[in-house]
Amino acid sequence: MNLPISASEAEAADAVSWHRGTCRLCGTGCRVQLGLDGKGKPVAMRGEPESRTNYGYLCMKGMMFYKIMTHPDRLKMPLYREKKTDEFREISWDDALDIAARKFAEAKQEFGPDSTAYYGSGQCLTEETYLFQKIMRAALQTNNVEGNPRLCMASAVGGYLTSFGADEPIGGYDNIEKSSCMFLIGSNMAEAHPVIFRRVMRHKMNNRDKVKIINADPRISATSRIADMHMQFKPGTDLAMLNAMAYVIIEEKLYDQKFIDDYAVFRQDKNVKVDMETFWKSLQDYTPEKAAKICGGNITAQMIRDAAHMFAKSDGTMTFWCMGINQRKRGVWANNLIHNLHILTGQLCKEGADSFSLTGQPNACGGVREGGGLCHILPGHRLVAKEKLRNQVEDAWGIPRGRIAPKPGSHTIKMFQQVNSADIRAIWINCTSPAQSLPNVDLYRRGWRVRTSLSSPPISSRPKRLNCPTWCCRQLSTLKNRSLWLHRAPQSDYTAHG
């Protein structure tokens, strides 16, 4: 395999033209240039030097991506089979789109708008998500619009909404080079977000004494190697550690009183306002000494105090976390406790400071969450349930008021339960492989296996299953392409993957 390891080597490949794009492999969102040879074949990939995210760099995954585009397993044409027992056969794009349109229209006509659904991905372009949800809402009149960020980013969204009242981080990657403390928790960014990690590492190497890095993680990873302090707690005890840091910040008056006065409100639950003293008393079970016992590992009370000092006293503290926080039980709480540290210390809304959840995919925020790709929100985070906001979208789209259904659609899990129960008859799955990524996926796999039985009772007397052969999903999950894979089941359920 020829792997260009630098921009100049990529330059030296046989590329005669370069085309800009975005790497879809991780949440960094590197801008890339794809090199094509004289016959239009991809022969190299390099970073876009003008990108303010990756500044011309790519990691190994991004650099090798062009190989996938010519891999023999990659689908180039839509595949279709009338019955599940048939072999797939290639069909034309025109035929594929006609079949898809007809099947969705038939489902709507026979079983109503909510018998159709769309399940997208944070790997889609913003335009793709926007267009799909518009078709579902404006044409098919259903809010059954979901995407896999519902699974991967739910805790981050819940945390941002409950701490700040709005989804998504306040700052951006720009803060990395301006920060003087970085708190990396629940993320092995050296491997999961290599280009962002490169920026973190370079900033640290250029400012060894000034920039402090705390890595909080049960594992020793490549990320820990650049840390000044590695807080190695027992898995599942991070809430105690974060509460203890908040305890120290208040006990030792490390907080930013002006920031708190200007922007913060302490609440006991959603409706009861309290003062900082009451909040601090609620942390009495998490003194550093008590928390150190809970956290185990290498955690000591002094380590928690030191971390709280580094966090609070730096000119700008940035926290990065990823699925170690977002995909744990009580993930929203974990997000809230990180935000609490930033709010208490005023490490927000200034250069070098941010409370920043990394994402697993490049376009979960901008594409799916901003683009209206979830069942309860229209573009721009407008709630489906609010008539005024629905009307804004209807006016913008030039469709009659009242066209968008007032009831939010089914969230991801309900959507696939409804596929099993045949309440959903036609679903378009775009750039994602729920047969691998749904939690408790076996629930659905069992259904698919039953479905393969030719002795299944007729449609009217048995729950329908998503007909999605595992081998095909495996294949699809490596493609990230826009090829259409169509498959029609014996019982008239219909699935399309893009």
Ligand code: SF4
């Ligand atoms: S860091 Fe992520 S977005 Fe950038 S090249 Fe690597 S996989 Fe692609």
